[in-house]
Amino acid sequence: MKIAILSQDPRLYSTRRLREAGEDQGHKVRVINYLRCYMNITSRNPTIVYNGRQLENFDAIIPRIAVSRTFYGTAVVRQFEVMGVFSPNESQAISRSRDKLRCLQILAREGIGLPVTGFAHATQDIDGLIETVGGAPLVIKLLEGTQGLGVVLAETKQAARSVIEAFRGLDANILVQEFIEEAKGADLRCFVVGDKVVAAMRRQGAPGEFRSNLHRGGSARMAKLTPEERETAIRSAQAMGLQVAGVDLLRSNNGPVVMEVNSSPGLEGIERSTEIDVAGRIIEFVAKAAKQGRSGDRIKY
Numbered sequence: 243m244k245i246a247i248l249s250q251d252p253r254l255y256s257t258r259r260l261r262e263a264g265e266d267q268g269h270k271v272r273v274i275n276y277l278r279c280y281m282n283i284t285s286r287n288p289t290i291v292y293n294g295r296q297l298e299n300f301d302a303i304i305p306r307i308a309v310s311r312t313f314y315g316t317a318v319v320r321q322f323e324v325m326g327v328f329s330p331n332e333s334q335a336i337s338r339s340r341d342k343l344r345c346l347q348i349l350a351r352e353g354i355g356l357p358v359t360g361f362a363h364a365t366q367d368i369d370g371l372i373e374t375v376g377g378a379p380l381v382i383k384l385l386e387g388t389q390g391l392g393v394v395l396a397e398t399k400q401a402a403r404s405v406i407e408a409f410r411g412l413d414a415n416i417l418v419q420e421f422i423e424e425a426k427g428a429d430l431r432c433f434v435v436g437d438k439v440v441a442a443m444r445r446q447g448a449p450g451e452f453r454s455n456l457h458r459g460g461s462a463r464m465a466k467l468t469p470e471e472r473e474t475a476i477r478s479a480q481a482m483g484l485q486v487a488g489v490d491l492l493r494s495n496n497g498p499v500v501m502e503v504n505s506s507p508g509l510e511g512i513e514r515s516t517e518i519d520v521a522g523r524i525i526e527f528v529a530k531a532a533k534q535g536r537s538g539d540r541i542k543y
């Protein structure tokens with residue numbers, strides 16, 4: 243089978259591992275920098291040009307689109323779709339997952355456990371917003387943040403008010419969320435491929451840090467999930483129309499709650515902490531699903 247990995251850099255751990263795993267399984271794999279592709283959107287004969295040549299036919303693509311490149315990256319993925327090439331995560335599903343609010347709205351509709359969350363832009367009713375999530379302590383998030391940047395814990399109502407006012411001054415969209423204190427600065431990254439969780443790790447924030455992001459100094463180890471956590475992760479990926487996804491959960495007193503569903507989850511942390519060949523599992527799934535031409539995206543939103 244011919245597989246293209248859409249990635250900006252062949253040296254990235256995830257890209258390297260996917261290529262290796264693909265070649266080990268006997269496929270022909272090519273890494274394509276999607277930013278360097280251009281598209282011919284002619285009726286009935288859509289094509290993609292790369293390095294001055296029309297791209298050959300692929301059976302499947304594996305998109306690894308950077309958050310900062312969502313617009314162009316998803317356009318390239320869509321062009322492959324129009325050309326009939328299989329993608330485990332389709333362009334719509336990737337765009338959907340990039341919007342934290344949309345993600346939460348879709349998960350809520352499916353009855354999946356979430357922290358109580360409020361969303362605002364320029365409300366005058368700051369106290370009302372704080373009360374919707376049960377008062378302080380609470381977490382305030384910039385909608386556009388990643389890797390834990392723009393995620394603030396406000397321990398008192400006064401602090402919450404000041405942070406919300408500051409963000410309002412910046413003209414930002416914010417989420418206000420109940421603080422899941424009992425998670426104790428840890429979260430679970432569940433790596434979903436198809437309809438299975440193939441690996442899971444527990445990330446623990448550095449001492450005194452409530453954010454567990456590895457980029458913020460957190461550490462990771464293999465996690466054993468409860469059946470409820472497993473099911474929540476799988477349902478979340480399916481609700482988003484993603485067949486390869488990193489679902490982040492917190493262990494709350496009311497069961498697992500979902501923080502976010504990532505459509506280009508990194509392989510390095512999860513493979514190193516679990517010693518599971520996640521790249522191999524992705525390739526196996528993609529090869530099988532591409533043969534069946536199975537699309538995972540049946541979502542309306």
Ligand code: ADP
Nearest residue numbers: 381387388389390391419420421422429453454
């Ligand atoms: P990002 O997308 O920037 O990583 P997240 O929303 O995932 O932002 O938040 C970063 C980290 O902060 C999470 O992994 C989690 O450890 C912690 N966190 C986020 N929201 C909450 C919350 N409501 N309660 C407790 N911890 C939280």
